[in-house]
Amino acid sequence: MRTGAHQADAVHPEPHVGPVALRPASEVMDLERLGRLHACRISFIRTCVRKMMRGRWQIQCRRFDLDRDGYGTVIYRVRTTEYTYNFVLFSQYLDDSQRSDRVIASAWDCAFALVQGDVDEERLEQLRQNIPKQEAGRCDPSVIVLSRANRSVRNFDSVVQALSEGRQPDPEQIAKVGYLYRTTAVYGNGKFGIADYPKIRNWGDFGLPFSAQMFTVYLLRHFSIRQVEHIARCRAPDTAVAMDERMQRYMGIGNSTGLGMAPFLINHPRLINQWVLMRETALARCLAEAATDERKQRLLQLLERAARYTRETWVDDERQARENECLIANLEQARAWLQQQEPSGRDLWRELSDHARTQWSIETQELLHSLIIELYPEQVDELERYMGASEQYDLVPDMSVDECIARIERAYDWALAVDFEDPDREYFFWYRSAEKEEPRLGVRGDEPGADREMPLDVARRTRRCYDRLADYRARSGGGTAVVEFLLEHPELKGIVRRIQAMSETTYGEIRANLLGREMLPMHLLRCKLSFFGVSKFDPRSSRWVRITLFQGAPLVDEIGEPFVDDWFMPGMPDLGEASV
């Protein structure tokens, strides 16, 4: 198992030089496309499961003190080859009227934390005083992840009811909502006093971005299953049954995500560049592979599985429903096309990708890419080590004004193309509400707060910077160091530094004017969530989405058994009469 210093600080792989070039940023970083990405092999939950299964992590229940309604305390001890952790969960009664997915909520069905080291009674009491309070509590750096979750109103009671009556839950119902709990925030990196990311960045266990958070959610999934079984047993000890293992695997964890993700994406451009670069490197490597009949058959299976999974996905949102219908039809067409192809001696995957670009939806194109990436684990999996990036930017103060202008023209042409004279291009403004500092979106001129706008307007700030630089060059010459320009315009330091840094990356910025009237925040959310590895995108409006994690993932009891990393997009289990 890998350990230590090569985690987040890993030297990036050599620049990609294979026969298939990386796709251009103009294509990949378009928000419409980023908003249609799907999970892939190097998404974080896939990496998390591989690490846990191959490292044979030991997860033991140390405490399961729940009353007949499932309220109480649960502790799971986790032993890896590196450290010992404890997952500590407090489950409590929550009135239906208080159950909210919003960050402004103040109480939840359960609250939990992943803690480094062992937890004695004194420590447990400290955690009990603080973890259920979440943002209002205080933690210390031994806490690595802090989170909370609410029961799925639709599923929880009916699953308990079914198990208590000796039945399995209805698979169709679980296909519609694939979880018992929905997390509403999963905090890492120093929030509310917990461990800063630099503390864990060189750990083999959790050095990769979001890996501790994903693992914590995985443990919640295990708890959720054990909790419903426990309540069912308490209610009807004579008739209750355990959940069928196939159904347990089909059970994921939900998550509800809103606009809070948008500032993260804009404020971590290096990280986003790195995630996209690794995904695109994986794709370019795989597209360059010579197809064989065996791999073609594997892709045909994956296409069928993806189509089935999408058919078994229910969404209310009309736009997403149309996208899914189109995706199902396109996947059938892709299967038909692929079946007719003779693989030997051809660049079959590249042909498929090119064919998709001209024939099928963007959603289909990107799902096909995710599936092609599945064909060559040996080419792809090492890239997971390079998903981290440091987000500190240093000004290059001696860069000439000429060079700065040239970089904007080269890397930010998309920003210069926006006509900010048109009021619709500045239609929205982003702000942070006094209510728990929740990020929100307002309409300029209609709503108060534009004077306290968050600086997510990369395109507009670039435009302003470009115009000022051009004026300055006319007066002072293009060879002048940019720091001289900034002494006149200190307000532009942030954007100049960003332009200098991001113009040196392959994928740079998300190419969208986030103030534009036509902008769909949902695309930002989905972009990030796809790298987490989520599925079943279920938009509830253009600004928040429910998704599912870990559906199909191996169970805690299966750690240590032979592992085939092929659990994603599971089909609805056929339990025969067990669920009747």
Add this chain to the structure above:
Amino acid sequence: MRVSHNELTGLCRRAFEGLGFPSGEHDDAADMVVWLEQHGLHGVDQLRRGLDHLAGGPYARMEKRFEDSSVVVIDGGGNSVLVSGSLAVDLVYAKARRKGLAVVKIQNCYNRRLMLGYLARCARRGMNLLAFWRDSEEPVVVEQVVSIRAHEEFPTLLLYQIDDHDDTLTRNRSVTLVASPHFSMLQALHPDPEEATLLEVLGPEDFEKQSQLVWEQGMEVDDDVWLRLKELSGRTLVEESEQSRLRGAGEGAE
């Protein structure tokens, strides 16, 4: 209260934003405070002492008083170095990069020790740097010398006691920055005892040890300062309304 590095950084950024620092400047100012705090030199306390003055804004812009190819004298406008001090370091960096050696002297400024973190950032980019200033803490004058070599992460800080009470350097509250990509200035650990007495040496290993401690234990910040920073950061927030609760976050957007 005990806080994490990320919490303190985030709150300082928003507080500086609330004080009217522009984007970029508020990041650098926050990093300067947190760097000092993380490395055991009481950055938050330095900030606390400057907050009343900072809260009085608007801030006079730095003005160049003298400039040739490698020497610049700047009037700091009576501001904390948190206000554009980082740009002065960037200026000495740029000039040294172009001319081999540069000297920038900022007069009429305070909170000078807060520059340490930004000097360390510049050194990381291949610049040898030295900063020199004198504080008058009656009855003694303390000379502070910071040096850091190119590509190194941590500086060396030396404090000397000086007997010169009628010193221009002390009175005009200046800091002198010297930079060169080609050579570094070594510290004199055994100064002339008639001129100066060495009070304290903090070396790279001290800074590194202190920094590691913070990742393990967090940082202790005075409750009053924390609340003050919260209050300042609150200036960036928009008061809630039923409309913003529904439309702004998306629940009732469609």
